């Protein structure tokens with residue numbers, strides 16, 4: 001748990017826009033992000049328009065379910081790793 005602040009500062013991002021913050025995207029959560037969720041709303045975003053949320057361990061499932069329930073294309077990856085462009089779970 002203590003290493004996650006350092007991991008969140010990583011600039012090694014190969015997909016999506018630069019991250020604007022390093023904290024969890026869940027409202028009112030101040031935890032450092034450990035996971036990134038790259039997602040897109042097909043109704044309003046073109047294919048190259050990807051939004052990125054960060055999530056702490058506590059909220060990664062919540063945010064993933066939130067997006068999955070809307071059928072948004074979604075890639076969940078551990079921060080600091082390269083997201084799979086194919087979007088498969090795991």
Ligand SMILES: [Zn+2]
Nearest residue numbers: 024029056059
């Ligand atoms: Zn959180």
